[in-house]
Amino acid sequence: MSKGLTSRNEDYSQWYNELVTKADLAEHSAVRGCMVIKPYGYSIWEKMQAALDKMFKDTGHSNAYFPLFIPKSFFSKEASHVEGFATECAVVTHYRLKNDGNGNIIVDEDAKLEEELIVRPTSETIIWNTYRGWIQSYRDLPILVNQWANVVRWEMRTRLFLRTAEFLWQEGHTAHATSEEAISEAEKMLEVYADFAENWLAVPVVKGIKTANERFAGAVETYCIEALMQDGKALQAGTSHFLGQNFAKAFDVKFTSKEGKLDHVWATSWGVSTRLMGALIMAHSDDSGLVLPPKLAPIQVVIVPINKGEEELARITAVADDLIVQLKQKGISVKYDDRDTQRPGFKFAEYEMKGVPVRVAVGGRDLENGTAEIARRDTREKQTVSREDLAERIEQLLEDIQKNIYQKALSFRNENTTEVNSYEEFKQVLDEKGGFVLAHWDGTSETEQKIKEETKATIRCIPLQNTQEDGVCIFSGKPSTQRVLFARAY
């Protein structure tokens, strides 16, 4: 491990970049805007995938796979979708390279595509073009399909996990016979995302709906979950869209109802991405490195021997082996690090950087006393405890850490959610404190746009089950019936 991290107070953005690198999560690649997700980072993503995939299947969804490429003309078929997605994207124009005779590889101009192909930025168009062949009658509905895939959106300014040209995600695309059923699906998947964020990522989220300005291009309603990062900025952690009949109309997907009536099909789509890795990192980590919720930690427990000589190491290893068996029986992942090329202090720092939730150290005195030192990553507290019932104690500790990380993030969010009643106060809170700001808004896109231009704050969402109260818009002074959630955001 090289030297420590820049502190969050000093430079939060620098801290984040260093942490992603030093915890071996990801790095920039030779291709502008595209990242390499390193094995340790990917193993966290795999745990997220496994948990989400199970939740999707438990709610009746199946996975499928649709093409990477989308014909250019497909984007023009849904009017608002084209504005949102057909601009910054990777365009495939040729299908062959050739040698120019001087040893250079060049594009073969004879191999130009008749119609350009777009690398999918999202798959509504190609999927709804496919669904046309799958749906004739109400008996074919609902279709509840999800896809795990890579997508590309050409971003000019990129940050690892938070904004990259290529990223990994899942996109659910469902088809329904009624509007009510589709809305209910969109809401159900929002609940799944919130459940995952809170119980796995340990990140509290506000569930809400987006304003028209912030809506997905092609959606009738966009539901979202919004999380608060430690620097007081918001991060959209997942979205679920009720698409109405927009894509069914664009791709001519009709069905015969039970009553024999022909109608367009109703749709939803919903997705979360490797951006969640950014949320995970920024919500919990500290100046010593990553803090991982135990449920998503690739290594939950690390055991480090503090030995003098080979003979003592052998005795410590016997103790470790015994503990490993017990932990594995409980389904706890554990690593024993007996490398002799690194000192214990180096190892401690390395596992702190990587966010391993529990560290167990066993030394010569522990052998004599029947003890071990256990350290929890979240609070960095250390304790010397009896080795009796150690596995049970660790199991309990992992549960406590999962809860504590969530509670800490929740307290932080509560402390950093402020109700304001004037535009002056609004700007002051944004500049001096940051966080979520609850304020009255007159409901117009114009006001929202002006506030954004002047303060860089956007309406993150109109919270679901929002308290209704009379008030006046902080910007226009017009009447308002509820506060909405503002913040500066990633």
Next chain:
Amino acid sequence: MSKGLTSRNEDYSQWYNELVTKADLAEHSAVRGCMVIKPYGYSIWEKMQAALDKMFKDTGHSNAYFPLFIPKSFFSKEASHVEGFATECAVVTHYRLKNDGNGNIIVDEDAKLEEELIVRPTSETIIWNTYRGWIQSYRDLPILVNQWANVVRWEMRTRLFLRTAEFLWQEGHTAHATSEEAISEAEKMLEVYADFAENWLAVPVVKGIKTANERFAGAVETYCIEALMQDGKALQAGTSHFLGQNFAKAFDVKFTSKEGKLDHVWATSWGVSTRLMGALIMAHSDDSGLVLPPKLAPIQVVIVPINKGEEELARITAVADDLIVQLKQKGISVKYDDRDTQRPGFKFAEYEMKGVPVRVAVGGRDLENGTAEIARRDTREKQTVSREDLAERIEQLLEDIQKNIYQKALSFRNENTTEVNSYEEFKQVLDEKGGFVLAHWDGTSETEQKIKEETKATIRCIPLQNTQEDGVCIFSGKPSTQRVLFARAY
């Protein structure tokens, strides 16, 4: 279910295409050469992935993710690699579309990339460019990384699963300090693939090495597993490459050895793809549809009620529920199909088409007699049995089916592997019988090439642990020390 399949004898190729469609495995998309993998087909692929992923992890590998795009210049760095891969590929030349003012979306010529990006056909180049930053000393080795990803190779003639422009695969890329270790890794992964093919796909394979002609572009040695399909054609089911120091030299990846010497790193790569779906389908299925090995069947058991009226259905459902609980306890996946919109005969045909290994039917007489009818998909045998110990019987039956499918494929292969001793005999066997043909070859690329031109048969591999025997090349009459495996291939 619409009408049945074209028979294999009538038109094998047509049979395959119809089966892929009617069993709901995959279909062609709107994008030339790209397929849609439908939920049922994808659920089989997911089972393959899960089994392989566990085998990779059990042998010490981790997953990671590298960019979809590769800068064009990377391909020129390894001389033979560029010949093999930089020709038929998808080339990204622009990163923006725009509206031309007449409502048409066109490529924005102002957004031309300085260097074109190639959609990865395989990832050696981008990965070895990345490994340069990961490797300084022997302590950083070995690197044992795998990636699950989509790749694109622009194919002119495509067939679902067997040859598509975009396909899904895994690609392992490992880095080692010594040649011996890298060779041993390549051989280990060949064993993993063979194990998977035989014990999961139930497809017997011949392990061997490729001739120089058939070697992966950039490899020193290509190991492969070759399977025989029911039409007597061979299918390459997986490859593992020893890459020597070729990519390390091309991308300047060096390490300091224990002895303090600077040397280039040794490499392997290995992959299997959604092509395995084609192997699975073609190896076992019959004129009634898919035959799936139980270990890869998304639904292992289907229960169909044969009822007269609602009251009888309720009693059958009670019996089914009881059986479902017992089967699930054994980890067996089961579906109860009580749809009242389809007759039992229709359902039977549907599950035969989809290859569900065991079907259980329960009717009125079974209720009285304490029996059920069980039918196995592989032999299509039916039997009325007591419902006592039914779950145990089904568990045993699934194991028997897995073994029987393998044995059947093995017998077929043995019957269709022929030793020949003259070129006339060689051509006759290829034309009249097909299958694997073992023949002496003089070891030259010229002879191999001429045989291929004249007969369309290629050397599938030089089998590992091949019997050494004196002989003469069937084509040139020159001396030879071993027979090699010829076949016409997919």
